[in-house]
Amino acid sequence: MGESGCGKSTTAYAALRYLPANGRITGGKALIDGTDVTHLKTGELQRLRATRVSMVYQDPGAALNPSIRIGPQVEEAFTVLGHSDARSRALAALDHVRISDPRRVMARYPHQLSGGMQQRVVIAMALACDPQLLVLDEPTTGLDATVEAEVLDLIQALRTEMGAALLLIGHNLGVIRKMCDRVGVMYAGRLVEEGPAEAIFREPRHPYTVGLLRCVPRLGSRKEDHRLETIPGFLPQIGESLPACVFVDRCPIATEVCRTEPPPAVPVGQGRFSLCHHTDRIAAIPAPAAEASAPRAAQAAAPVLSLEGVSKTFKQAGHNVYALAGIDLELRAGETLGLVGESGSGKTTLAKTILGIHAPDEGGVMTLKGERLPGTVAERGREEKRSIQIVFQNPDSALNRSHTVRGILMRSLKKLAGLAGQAAEERLETLGQHVRLSSRHLDMRPRQLSGGLKQRVAIARAFAGSPRIVVCDEPTSALDVSVQAAILNLLADLQRDEGSSYVFISHDLNVVRYLSDRIAVLYLGRLMEVGPAATVFDPPHHPYTEALLSAVPRVDGEPTDRIRLEGEIPSAAAPPAGCVFHTRCPRRIPGLCDVDEPDLKEVEPGHLMRCHISVEELRRVQAKVVEPAEA
Amino acid sequence: MATGPALPTVDVGDPTAAVAPVSARRAARRETVRLLLRRPEFLIGVIVVAFWVVCAIGGDRIAPHSADFRDPFHGHSAPLSNGYVLGTDRLGRDVLSRIIVGSQDVLVIAPIAAAIGVGLGTLLGLLMGYYRGLVDDVLARIVEAFLSLPVTLVGLLTLVVLGSSRTTVIGVVGLLFAPIVARTVRAAVLAERELDYVQAARLRGENGLYIMGREILPNITGPIVVEFTVRIGYAIFTVSTLSFLGVGLQPPSPDWGLQISEEYSMIINGYWWTVLFPSLAIASVVIAANLIADALQSVMQR
Numbered sequence: 013m014g015e016s017g018c019g020k021s022t023t024a025y026a027a028l029r030y031l032p033a034n035g036r037i038t039g040g041k042a043l044i045d046g047t048d049v050t051h052l053k054t055g056e057l058q059r060l061r062a063t064r065v066s067m068v069y070q071d072p073g074a075a076l077n078p079s080i081r082i083g084p085q086v087e088e089a090f091t092v093l094g095h096s097d098a099r100s101r102a103l104a105a106l107d108h109v110r111i112s113d114p115r116r117v118m119a120r121y122p123h124q125l126s127g128g129m130q131q132r133v134v135i136a137m138a139l140a141c142d143p144q145l146l147v148l149d150e151p152t153t154g155l156d157a158t159v160e161a162e163v164l165d166l167i168q169a170l171r172t173e174m175g176a177a178l179l180l181i182g183h184n185l186g187v188i189r190k191m192c193d194r195v196g197v198m199y200a201g202r203l204v205e206e207g208p209a210e211a212i213f214r215e216p217r218h219p220y221t222v223g224l225l226r227c228v229p230r231l232g233s234r235k236e237d238h239r240l241e242t243i244p245g246f247l248p249q250i251g252e253s254l255p256a257c258v259f260v261d262r263c264p265i266a267t268e269v270c271r272t273e274p275p276p277a278v279p280v281g282q283g284r285f286s287l288c289h290h291t292d293r294i295a296a297i298p299a300p301a302a303e304a305s306a307p308r309a310a311q312a313a314a315p316v317l318s319l320e321g322v323s324k325t326f327k328q329a330g331h332n333v334y335a336l337a338g339i340d341l342e343l344r345a346g347e348t349l350g351l352v353g354e355s356g357s358g359k360t361t362l363a364k365t366i367l368g369i370h371a372p373d374e375g376g377v378m379t380l381k382g383e384r385l386p387g388t389v390a391e392r393g394r395e396e397k398r399s400i401q402i403v404f405q406n407p408d409s410a411l412n413r414s415h416t417v418r419g420i421l422m423r424s425l426k427k428l429a430g431l432a433g434q435a436a437e438e439r440l441e442t443l444g445q446h447v448r449l450s451s452r453h454l455d456m457r458p459r460q461l462s463g464g465l466k467q468r469v470a471i472a473r474a475f476a477g478s479p480r481i482v483v484c485d486e487p488t489s490a491l492d493v494s495v496q497a498a499i500l501n502l503l504a505d506l507q508r509d510e511g512s513s514y515v516f517i518s519h520d521l522n523v524v525r526y527l528s529d530r531i532a533v534l535y536l537g538r539l540m541e542v543g544p545a546a547t548v549f550d551p552p553h554h555p556y557t558e559a560l561l562s563a564v565p566r567v568d569g570e571p572t573d574r575i576r577l578e579g580e581i582p583s584a585a586a587p588p589a590g591c592v593f594h595t596r597c598p599r600r601i602p603g604l605c606d607v608d609e610p611d612l613k614e615v616e617p618g619h620l621m622r623c624h625i626s627v628e629e630l631r632r633v634q635a636k637v638v639e640p641a642e643a
Numbered sequence: 644m645a646t647g648p649a650l651p652t653v654d655v656g657d658p659t660a661a662v663a664p665v666s667a668r669r670a671a672r673r674e675t676v677r678l679l680l681r682r683p684e685f686l687i688g689v690i691v692v693a694f695w696v697v698c699a700i701g702g703d704r705i706a707p708h709s710a711d712f713r714d715p716f717h718g719h720s721a722p723l724s725n726g727y728v729l730g731t732d733r734l735g736r737d738v739l740s741r742i743i744v745g746s747q748d749v750l751v752i753a754p755i756a757a758a759i760g761v762g763l764g765t766l767l768g769l770l771m772g773y774y775r776g777l778v779d780d781v782l783a784r785i786v787e788a789f790l791s792l793p794v795t796l797v798g799l800l801t802l803v804v805l806g807s808s809r810t811t812v813i814g815v816v817g818l819l820f821a822p823i824v825a826r827t828v829r830a831a832v833l834a835e836r837e838l839d840y841v842q843a844a845r846l847r848g849e850n851g852l853y854i855m856g857r858e859i860l861p862n863i864t865g866p867i868v869v870e871f872t873v874r875i876g877y878a879i880f881t882v883s884t885l886s887f888l889g890v891g892l893q894p895p896s897p898d899w900g901l902q903i904s905e906e907y908s909m910i911i912n913g914y915w916w917t918v919l920f921p922s923l924a925i926a927s928v929v930i931a932a933n934l935i936a937d938a939l940q941s942v943m944q945r
Contacts (some may be wrong), residue, residue, distance in 0.1 A: 367846060389845055396846045410839040414861035427847040453779065 013181075013188045014226075019246055020181045023198065024147050025221055027179070029057060031284035045144050062092065066138035068298050072130035076122035079255065082106075082133055083118030089140035089613045094382040100299055105369045106138040110166055124579050128159035132166065139174065146171075147179045152187060156354040157591065158577045161563035162462055164191060165576070181457040182490065185228055186565030189213050194283070196335055197221045200248050200258040207284030215568065216614060217286040219263045222525070227497035228567055231525035234545070240526070246462065255290065265293050315342040316480050317385075317400075322376035322538075324361055331585045336537040340612070343481060346507065348514040350528030352521060352560060356581045358537035364588055365485045366515060367402055381480070397475035398428040405455040405486040407466035411458040417469050418454040428477025431526040439476075444511070447472040447502060465494035468502065475506060484513045488523060500527060521564050525549055533557045536584055543619035550632035554621050555599045558634060582614035591624065599625060599633070665671050678942045680766050688934030691927055699746040706740035711896040713860055719909075723918050730916040738917055742924050745897035749928065752813055756876035759817025764824025765867055769855040772832025777827075786822040794819045795884050802890035816881050818873050827870050831863040832907065851853050865943035869936055876932035883925050 015229055018470050025031050027042045029049045039539035042049045045064060049057060069075045077085060086105060090098035106114035111133040122130055131151060138146060148167070152160040160240045168191065171178055182188050188195060188209070197205040197220060216222045226241035233240075248254055255261065257270040269289050277285040284509040288294075321456035343349050351359045371387030372378065378385040380399060386392050404410035411420060419438055425431045430437050444454060447468040458466050467487060474482050484503065488496035504527065507514060518524045523601050524531065524545075531548040533556060535543040541554040548557060559577045575598050582588055588595050594605035605623050612620050615627040623630070650743030679685045703709050707728075714720070714735035714852075722730040722738075729738040744878050769788065771779045789797075805811045835841070838857065844854050885891035894901060899921040906917035 131655065161854070269810070369842065389848065392848075394848060399847065400846075402846060404839040404843070406839065410843060410857055412840040412844075425849055427849065477847075 013183065013185065013195060014223075015183060015494065017250065018198045019201040020148055020198055021203075022185075024149060024179055024181055025458040028061060028067070028147065030061075030067075051532050055391050063141050064143055065145040065147065066143040067147045068131070068138050068149065070153050072127060072134045073122065075134050078122050078373060078377060080121075081118065081540075082120050082122065082125070086118065086133065086140075093141055097510045100141075102136075105559065107139060108139070109133070109136040109170070111136075126159070127155050127176070128163055128580070129154065129305045131163050135163075135167065135170070139170065139176075142174065142503060143176050147181075148458070149181045150183070151180075153182075153184070157521070157563040158354055158559060159580075160187070161565070162576065164565070167191070175574075180483065182563065185213075186495070188526070189567055190565040197224070200254060201289060201620050202421060204259065204287045207281065211281060211284060217280040217291050217294055218259075219265055219290075219294065219297060220259050222294060223262070223264075224493060227494045229497075229500070229522045230568055233522075233526055235500075235527055239501050239504070242498045242501065243494040250540065257287075257355070259455040268548050271637055289580040293315055313344040315379075316345045316381055318379045319366075320377040320379075322362075322365060322378060323373040324358075324365055324370065325373050328585070333585045334537055334587060335581075335584055336365065337587075339376075339537075339539055339541065341532060341539065343513050343515065344478070346511045346513060347529040348507065348516050348527050350524035350531040350536060351515060351517045352519070352524055352531060352557075353534035354560075354581050355519075356536075356584065357534040358584075359534055360485060361537070362534065363402070363485055363515060363517060367400055367483055368396075368445050387487070391534065393429070394430070399480040400430075400479065400483070400486060401474040401479040401481070402473050403474050403487045404468070406490050407463060407470045408458070409488075410470045411466055411473075413458050416455055418462075419467060421454075421472055424473045424476035437506055438521070442562055443472050443476060446506060462495075464492050464498060467491060467495075467499055471499075471502065471506070475510065476510075479512055481513050481515065483517070485517045486519065487516075489518065496523070503527065521549075522559060534561070534580065535586050538592060539620070540593065540624065541619075542612070542623045543616070543621075547616065547619045552615075552627050553631035553634065554623050555597050555625070555630075556593050557597070559596075591622070599630075603627070657892035675942055679938055682938045684934040684943060685828065688931040688938065691931035692935070695746045695750060695924075695928055695931075698743045699750045702744050702747055706743040706945075708737040708740040710736070710741050710744040711895060712740065718912050719917075722862075729920050732902070732917045733909060733914070736901075738920055741897035741902060742899065742921055744923070745894060745899050745902065746924070746928075748809070748892060748896065748898050749754055749879055751884065751930075752809065753875050753878035756813045756816035756878040756882070757820065757871055759813065760820025760873045760878075761867060763826050764822035764826075764870075765827035765828050765860075768828025769832055772829040773836055773851060773855050775833075778928050780824075783829075785835070786825050789819070789822040790826070794881060794887070798881065798885050799888055799909065801889055802885060807890050807893055811893065812882060812885060816878055816885075820877070824870050824874065827866060828863065832859055832868045832870070835859050841937045868943060870938055872932055872936035874927045876936065879925060879928050879932065922945075939941065 021034070026035075026037055027049070027053070029037065029042065031037070037050050039048070042611045044060060047060060049060065052060065076082075083102060084124045086102040090101045090105075095184040095346055096100055102118065103114050106117060111117050112133055113527065117129070117133070118126065122133075125133065149430055151167070152163050152337045155163065165188065167178070170176075173395050178191070180191055192208065192209045194211045196203045197212070197218060199242070205212065205216065205221050212221060214227065216602065220243070223241065223243040229240060229245060243262050248258065248261075255271055256265070256274045257266070260266045260270040263270065267290070271290070275287050277287055278291045280291050304586070314459075319339050319341045322336060323334070324341045326333040326335055339362060341349075350583075351362065353359050363369055367380070368385075368389040368391075369388065376389070380396060387398060389397060418440070421443060422436055425439055429436075429439065431489075440454070444451065449465065449468055449472065453461065453465060458469070461469065471487075487503070488499050490497060500523065503514065506512065514527070514528055516524060524637070528545045530543065531541075532539055532547050533548065533554060535556050540556050542549055549556075549561065553561070559575055562575050563577070577596050577598075579596055582592070582595060588606070590606040591597070591600070591610055594600045598606065600606070600625055608624070610622050610624045612622045615621045621627065698705070698815040714725075714731055714737075716735070717725045717731055718729070718733050718735040720727050720731040720735070726731070726738070727737055729742070731737055732741075737907065767782060771782045771786075798819055801815045802811060805815070832855075841858060847889060849858070859892050882891055883900030883903075885899070886898045891906060892898040893903055894905065902921040903918050906914065910918055
């Protein structure tokens with residue numbers, strides 16, 4: 013594990029001698045089952061790769077050939093091994109990765125399968141040769157938490173069955189903790205700490221590991237309680253000359269010796285080492301200050317935005333796709349509303365409707381500060397545009413690469429705040445200070461900035477007109493954890509200073525919980541549960557929320573009892589009758605849930621739920637799957 | 644699809660970040676030029692074009708004879724005889740001199756025609772790609788209608804109707820190229836308009852004109868520059884073809900296409916040089932323009 017650019021993938025590729033054309037192995041050995049791959053001839057290497065190791069890549073969509081049906085693709089994995097009964101073996105392999113109707117899946121093209129199914133197919137192909145080593149390069153990064161949980165369960169089960177060793181590359185600490193026996197922490201191309209996963213997560217012995225573990229919001233941590241820890245400074249650029257200890261510039265306990273002498277691999281326990289001069293002083297790393305980054309939002313504040321009966325239907329090839337169905341929602345001044353749900357649940361459609369990117373269907377009413385809000389941006393006045401802004405997921409796409417940071421921000425100041433000349437310059441300076449951009453960054457273009465800085469520019473742009481509402485659409489999912497922590501802190505600070513409200517979309521429930529005051533859970537364009545963050549995240553909750561929560565891999569260890577969602581989110585073009593969730597609900601009541609759609613009812617003060625099961629019953633059945641004690 | 648090379652990213656606390664801001668863009672441009680100079684096809688293209696530019700500027704001054712000079716005694720003189728390196732045509736005009744002077748017209752007409760085509764095509768492409776829907780449908784049908792007609796044939800008919808002059812040739816060729824360019828630009832705009840910065844611009848209330856001109860256009864200069872170079876090559880070809888067909892430049896212009904047209908019927912009598920050398924001249928410029936376009940494409944559209 014480690015952040016992007018620290019050499020995780022390169023290590024794995026080097027172990028298979030599968031480096032890009034400009035990379036070569038300059039020394040050392042890589043033994044696979046006793047064979048040194050660094051000196052194998054091409055033919056032997058190919059045979060080794062074909063028969064003993066397999067690889068699963070991050071994007072299953074790109075790993076499958078889009079123009080060949082699944083069947084022939086999987087069969088090919090067996091024919092290259094010389095099996096004549098490839099078809100029956102392919103069937104068995106798909107069955108093995110728990111694909112319920114392998115015959116039908118084999119007749120399909122990759123794009124007809126969901127991401128989770130595609131990854132299963134890729135895994136089935138990877139297992140064709142019964143490998144001794146399976147390299148998984150971020151196998152679940154693009155998947156929803158619920159699907160991720162399924163795929164991880166599958167991988168774990170297969171590992172036990174097949175007895176293969178797994179080399180799992182990941183940046184999600186929860187996934188690593190759930191899956192791994194041993195962990196190697198990488199930084200700037202070095203393995204800085206290695207040891208049993210349990211021990212490393214419980215008691216990290218390298219300052220980088222300590223920092224990494226502290227910057228993730230734990231389930232249950234809240235912005236009112238403490239700021240997130242960040243790792244100051246930045247990963248050294250590739251090609252830059254490295255100091256004696258690669259981490260010295262960002263290390264809280266570095267001393268002179270760290271600059272002059274490369275740190276030794278200090279044994280710090282059974283099968284464990286840490287590349288640090290000061291393993292004895294790890295405990296001296298100052299604990300995060302218990303300073304609250306944001307005051308609790310006033311619960312009684314007046315709503316700044318309210319939606320009544322907002323629906324959105326898209327026409328697609330003659331079908332109606334019901335992306336949103338009758339959303340009633342309020343956003344209060346200065347609060348953060350977290351939107352959660354799987355992909356396809358309507359989170360982004362809701363955000364885009366609020367922003368005016370597309371108008372809601374006839375009949376839906378949006379009100380901004382007591383006044384009716386026109387449906388599309390084109391109909392909105394400057395005041396309304398200024399009031400609602402967005403921070404996009406991917407800062408690379410969100411910033412125009414041919415404009416300078418100054419140009420980007422000045423234009424927003426002009427259009428949104430109506431400022432020009434000296435006044436704009438002054439505001440630009442304060443804006444830059446607020447998001448911690450220094451003046452020299454202002455004259456740079458986006459590609460000269462790191463991901464975190466780009467996202468700061470995007471945030472500054474959203475705040476140019478002192479917005480009332482900022483939609484944050486997965487603002488940190490493209491960033492590394494230490495950068496994510498800094499951006500979340502920044503968002504919390506800005507909210508405290510500017511009093512803006514956030515609509516915060518994220519698939520990372522820990523992040524949502526950290527930042528949000530209230531949570532809205534969406535499924536197939538319907539609100540399933542709305543309420544204060546603590547109430548929604550603690551039982552009793554809607555069965556869908558329960559499933560989402562139990563899919564989250566925890567950095568702090570596993571809850572013992574979990575419920576799993578079967579299958580995938582149904583098509584919004586043909587939502588199931590009755591409760592839309594009944595097809596996947598582990599607690600459905602036959603004869604009721606599949607016939608009658610429940611209403612969104614207030615089950616506790618401020619806590620709304622759309623479920624036939626009474627809140628008392630939910631409280632009773634969910635009490636068994638209590639959260640582990642929180643830090 | 645960055646139009647320049649990726650620069651190392653800089654960040655707070657990074658000592659290398661202290662780059663003077665303006666130099667960053669210049670450095671990017673220098674890097675593009677450096678990468679271009681490393682490509683042999685680019686160098687060859689530039690050398691060939693430079694050769695013809697020198698010929699065009701020198702014109703009568705460097706040519707051994709004037710373009711209209713007629714040697715009454717040596718009509719159809721073979722190459723390397725009677726002091727004519729490339730021979731003379733049926734009127735006793737020096738082929739070498741007429742090729743040198745003839746480069747003037749080509750090197751003026753082709754770039755201007757290409758510029759008109761690219762300018763108009765970019766405008767159309769931006770409108771089609773950005774607005775899509777009805778605008779795209781209507782314009783796209785017109786563009787497709789144009790594309791389905793042979794360029795030469797339409798050019799021929801138009802020039803017959805309008806009458807031939809340097810201006811009409813430039814105008815007609817430029818107009819004929821616009822639909823082709825429009826299609827390329829439209830594709831680039833379609834990809835670009837899906838990026839979030841376009842959405843961000845709409846959300847702060849920018850109008851379509853601003854978004855097309857200031858937000859999208861700077862990011863698609865790569866394909867446009869490449870398209871321009873490619874079009875120059877085709878323009879040379881088209882202008883020469885039109886001249887050959889007799890509707891382009893009119894005699895006694897030393898235009899290459901016209902030279903070929905005046906002389907090709909005599910090939911059968913063994914007078915090959917009056918046709919071969921102007922043809923080679925055309926080929927060399929067209930190939931050079933395409934070599935440059937290739938190099939630009941691979942460097943700018945990485």
